[in-house]
Amino acid sequence: MTDRRFMRRAIELATAGIGSVSPNPAVGAVLVREGRIIGEGYHREYGGPHAETDCIRDAQVRGEDPQGAVMYCTLEPCSFRSPTKHNPPCTEKVMEAGITRMIIAARDPNPAVAGCGVQALRAAGIQTCCGLMEEQVLKLNESYFLSTALRRPQVHLKWAQSLNGRIAHAGGGKTPISGPEALRHSHGLRATVDAILVGRGTVELDDPGLTARYGATPLKQPLRVVLDPSLRTPISSQLFQDKAADTLVFSGALNDDALNHAAELKQLGVELVQLPVQDAGGFNVSDILDALYERGVRSVLVEGGAVTHTAFLAAGLWDRLTVYIGPTMLEGKVIAPDAPGYANVVVEHEVDVLGDTVALTSMNPNTRQVLNGLKWDTAPQPQKAGCTLPQEEPHVHRLST
């Protein structure tokens, strides 16, 4: 179980980078000699050193020599140079440090790595084992893995409903459904994403701040995104006025009224992006995701309302769904989002009991398939010329741990 213990520590270290490293993945590394940790590191923020470098540097600061040590790393080390990349290849750093054995959890799906990191290490004579606690690392960096594989942001849908499936009281207005512990949980979700998206109706009805608060303060607040085809969300809305985070509005083509509205929004520092409007009056969900991805967004939390959620569900463009169920009964027809075309079973139905509220988090079965396809055992061999993964080394699921 020693290998698992060190990898668990590397994952723990990686976790500290969540919320600061996107669009990079959160990565942790641990250097071990004779069963003793001699260095620890992680990727702290986008643009900063990678985990492997941070870890080797930590060992040196401690006066330890990485020569002949074993490195546990949550992700396959990078093996390429590029003009837009801040760091030299980590494979070289590992070689220079004289590390003789690498234990790697997950394969880097970035096409510039994708098995070539391991190939480079093995070519340099470093014993390299892959796959230990792979599943945990896939989960930790789900948005990185999915957005890299799908070339769109990871989509996490989230809503709160009463015991009888109502998301607001018939009378309208803000309806408190879930309790304070659920509030902290949902702000925790916000703190891990690059963007939070809502429809115009939700801004008008709830006037939300859409920032991560209640103890969940990320290094940088997520981008706030509003879907507003006819560009008429009130200028007085909190998220346009409070400067608490960047704000982006997707609108359709601007008519004369909308041009004034747009000028006022720009004056307030709100970014406007125009997208084609469908016959039904809304955007194409994949247009939204394409625009966000292009802008660097790798994960988006969709907070409603029901029309917006239903659009994402209908398009099949979602990965996770969190439903908060509060201890309330509500009257009326303001019901949870419809799921056109669904009669299916979601997967990985996690349950969090949050005081008097329950959070159910599920995964889209298609997303599970995508993630499974990124594992060492199923992912394709490296495609880059000169990079073919040797098969003689055992994968870690066959390692005696």
Added chain:
Amino acid sequence: MTDRRFMRRAIELATAGIGSVSPNPAVGAVLVREGRIIGEGYHREYGGPHAETDCIRDAQVRGEDPQGAVMYCTLEPCSFRSPTKHNPPCTEKVMEAGITRMIIAARDPNPAVAGCGVQALRAAGIQTCCGLMEEQVLKLNESYFLSTALRRPQVHLKWAQSLNGRIAHAGGGKTPISGPEALRHSHGLRATVDAILVGRGTVELDDPGLTARYGATPLKQPLRVVLDPSLRTPISSQLFQDKAADTLVFSGALNDDALNHAAELKQLGVELVQLPVQDAGGFNVSDILDALYERGVRSVLVEGGAVTHTAFLAAGLWDRLTVYIGPTMLEGKVIAPDAPGYANVVVEHEVDVLGDTVALTSMNPNTRQVLNGLKWDTAPQPQKAGCTLPQEEPHVHRLST
């Protein structure tokens, strides 16, 4: 903590009677001498000996003498005789056995007891302490306490819904929503009630058996109750044909067509009871509950459909609600029951994680108030002539345990 340990054992013994003793409560008793259990007993089935008698008899069978022992009993001993009662007063049995101390959990709300049992014991010089683990016993016998206080059956509403609050697929027909562990849980609920009630629509759509199965086999299957104002549930329905349990149909006044239908049902052994039909076409929920109470039903599990659930919710005539939430997404408008007039918070929101399904069980806040009013500290003093509860004895919440 010794007192709690013995009372816990008495509660454990009581539990074995659930499903066999209604309309009586489930009661357990333990006899203790010098910290050692010398006798155990419980009320095994309706008409059989009470827990106190069973416990004293057990001590005697073991060759132990109850003289000078302490009895832990989950419910206040009965203290009255009546022509319809099978047992002599337990207070007399306790006195005859020479028991010198009684620890009692809950007060018996039966107006013929209601504090008089304790008064009789104290008058006989038996040291009597009340209230230890009272809450647990109220919960164990919730249907007895509520039906005695309210003179109607305890009402437990139950349904299963998808993550997005749909109770069936739009296409109709049986929709599997919850998994096998939830199925066992719901059959466990069935096994503890006197009756299971559904609307005609549910019989027509699902053709359910409405018996307690999957390991939860009660001594006697609950009465099956169908609400059918116009008496047109198909004769071929499973619950009319299978003889697996008694079946009762509530109908309105019978027209000529219905007379034939009624004759066929009677032929099959189905009981028919006529109730007034409201302008909206359904029954008055309190008429249903009155008729069931009169028939000896002390607890009823309402299994749907949505129209029936909504009628009980609208009338405020419900005590518990269990919602099963399965790991599915469903399309359409077959949504969870509406809750007319509700914008409120339920209480005691218990969460059971049953494999991939979650069961949320709540209590009506009014029901909580009724139960609280039955406790030693809040219940009224005995009203019977010659029976006033002496106040010199400390309640057990002041007992040094």
